[in-house]
Amino acid sequence: MPINIPKELPAREVLENENIFVMDVDRARSQDIRPLNILILNLMPEKEKTEAQLLRLLGNTPLQVNISFLHTATHESRNVSKSHLEQFYTTFEQVRDKRIDGMIITGAPVERMDFEGVNYWDELKEIMDWAKANVTSMLHICWGAQAALYHYFGIGKFELPKKCSGIYRHTVNAPTVKLMRGFDDIFYAPHSRYTDVDINKIEAHNELELLASSEEAGAFMIMSKDERHIMVTGHLEYDAHTLAEEYERDLAKGLDIDMPENYFPDNNPTNKPLNRWRSHAHLLFSNWLNYYVYQETPYEWK
Template identity: 45%
Template sequence: MPIKIPDDLPARASLEAEGLSLMADTDAARQDIRPLRIGLLNLMPDKPSTERQFARLLGASPLQIELSLIQLASHSPKTTSAEHMLAFYRTWEEVRHERFDGLIVTGAPVETLPFEEVGYWDELTRIFDWSETHVHAGLAVCWGAQAGVKHFHGVPKHVMADKRSGVFPHANLAPASPYLRGLADEIEIPVSRWTEVRPEDLPGDGALRVLLDSEESGLCLLEDARRRWLYMFNHPEYETGTLAAEYARDRLIDPSTPPPRHYFPGDDPSRPPRNRWRSHAHLLIGNWLNEVYQTTPFELAKIGAE
């Protein structure tokens, strides 16, 4: 099934060129199918790129997906045009009376700040609380995942001495999990962060189950089964050149910045990187969508009532 996104969203042209099946509003209206309603709370500065990355993964599913782009009311992006935000986004205040089968919360460039010093922290915590009654399942990524485990479980994050950047191997610790079905025993995932969540800080009651972990880069994926949330501390959604672009940006600030590890062939930044995580990302997101589809109520009004 295709993914339903706005007809004039900039991501549409590039995704169509890749062969992704996209659906217009008029075509969706003719099908007697209830699509999965997925909200994307996009906290990343380059919002069009993030839209494209997640739409690509969501649209590869055999399910029909209706993607809603959500922004914070308490924060105005500085690097995405006001026209783009007005055309394609609604604030959480505008959608808070609606219900969603799934909610994705992205990362944000605020990870070295204490949570309480982030200008929109109060609104984000209200969104997490709202999700317990208006969202069937959630997926939080990078800083969004750290924010989720902090809010729901009081788990702190720790600032590291150096940025952890690269494509690292991760062990599949729960191959029988529906979220990891079909994944290899070891998979590679892009990592790009200055902070980490440590295993010793996880709650002792087993509320958070570790699904993916790396000896080199640490915790990767946690499951909060009671809330039906997944917390992904890394970036399976990244495109082939995303880490290269971040590396070039970081070198403008600090020319001594080392290249992302295990990313460029032979760790040589003059050689173009090869994507070794694309299939893992598609399978992981596809598994998440399938689990949402299998467990969500058919009637949207019943979400949050169970």
């Protein structure tokens, strides 16, 4: 089944070229199907790239999904046009009276700052508090996962000696949990961050369960025991070339940065990276939509 997005959204052409089934809103309204309403709070700087990455995964399930994009009102994005935000995005004030089936909070390039130092932190806290009563299931990615662990569960972050960037091997810690259905015992996933969370605090927390982890990259997938919150510290949604683009960007800035680990074939940055995580990215999003959104959301919100 398709995802429903505006006709003019730039990601539409990208997805159609990849043979992803998309449907415009007018056609979707003619179908007698209760679609899932998914709200994406996109905090990433290059919003159009993130839109395509997430829509690619949300659009590859048997479920019909309505997508809405949210941006913060208290922060002005510098890497996207104002017209793009005005046409395709909404603010919290425009959705606070709605019920949402599923919500995604992305990463953000602010992880080295204290949470309270982020200029939209108060707004994000208000959104996360609202979500407790108005959203069936939350998927938090990278810094969004760290923000959720801090705000909901009191687990802070710490800065790493160097950036965690590359493709890392992960182990499934909770194979019987529905979110992990279909996952290989060992799988690979990208990480790109300067900070981490204490895996021991996660394992000791009586409201959290560690679902997958890496010896090199630490805690990867965490779920609240009420199954309302899923925190993913890496970037399964990334394209094959995303880490290469970030590496080139950091070099151009003159940063003292290491090459992404386990990424370029033969550790040669002129070689084209291979996507070794695509199937598990699709599994994560399809399992989330099916087991934690579709099967838990009432047909009509009261």
